[in-house]
Amino acid sequence: MEQFNPNDFLTPLITGTIVVVVLTIFIIYFVIIHHKVQQKFNWERQNFEQELLQTKIEIRDSTLDLVASELHDNIGQIAALLKINLSMLSKNLEGANQTNVEDAITLTRQMITDIKSLSFNIKGEKRDTIDLIKSITNDVERINKIGYLSLNFSCDSVLPMLKQEVEIFLYRMAQEILNNILQHSQATEAFINIISQKEEVELIFSDNGKGFEPESLNLLPSGQKRFGIANLRKRCEILGATFNIESKIKGGTTISITFNSLQINEVSLS
């Protein structure tokens, strides 16, 4: 029978202690490394999404530019030629026929005006410089002129200085929200309030429309995804702004976007 030797136990005990210490250090080290890798991955992903969004905006802008140019330079010119031809034709006509052609000329003139106006509006959509308040005021006037709903806009104080790209970004978000109100809310009245206290700014959009269940926040009644809201949320995330939406059935919807102007001006959107 082999003899009991205390050294037989000492070796595994020391080795065991070393292994436990090494393992603990290894796991802590792994967690730290993993955290760093995760942060880098997150940063790269956010950058990618930002670039993707920027590309989308650029593609949209260039498409709008093309459409505006086509309307103005091609269709507008054809309509102008049509008007000239009709004018020449009307000189050779008499009575009822001449009246009909004169009516056609009037309609063509109206069409040319509309094409120019549309081209101008589309050009206006693609902006390099913008005044957020002025642009929202213009949109509010345009919507009120249509008479579909009564839109009230108030801005009780002077906004802090914002970078041009940030103002464009915020204006696009305001347009998205207004489009949502017009398309989905069935509201008769809506409000836009801009409140600023020092560097803190809050944009509030509210309506008295049909509202929706908070559970269906990401889905339209048809089951389709509410890309508009997801897009707004994503844009706020990129800006570092806080996005909040409150809604209840038949109780309207309120969307608020809150941000700090100093922080938001540091965000790179280009």
Place this chain on the structure above:
Amino acid sequence: MSLRFIIYLVIILLGILQGVILFKKLNPSFKGLVILLIIVFFSEISGRLLILLNNSSFPVYHLLIPFELALYALIYSNLFNKHKISRLIIIWLAIFFATYSCFNSLTFETIYTFPSFGFTLLSFFILICVLYQFYLMIENPVLTSIWHQPIFWFNTGNLIFYCTTFLVFSVYNPLLKTNQIIPEWAFTIIFVANIFLYGCYFISLRTSKFGIK
């Protein structure tokens, strides 16, 4: 039945319950883990019954090792599903180790001897898988917090437990040969390591609802 054994069974049972509740939502790897926990639970009870009948629970462990190797191979091969070569290596290594473990049970460490060599092979196999899995976690990061990643808990449990048992089981038979009673510290270490392992498995199954494999 000692209090330690009851605590041990309760921890395994909690893991099984957690796994069964989420079973449909679990990916194949964690379904394999639930099956592994069930097998371990019944093997521990059978081991106790065998002690009463036969004065030794070792035959159960001889049977358990090939099953564990197969299930861990299934779990890790599913976790490595994007890495075909690693997957193949894991499967063939498991087959080789399981065969060698059976051979060991029939020759060197027969069924009434503790299969320390088999456990050492199992520990070695799992440690390779764990370290490779950690490497993959660094290579392919996800946005989920590490504390919410089931694979982190699963691998941490495995790493600590199998490193510890690797040492303890490797000296188990030499200790018995000296005809000495196994020192209490060895049992305490194995008990703590077991609780840590099955606790980690429980957390792993619980965090699997965060949707990361």
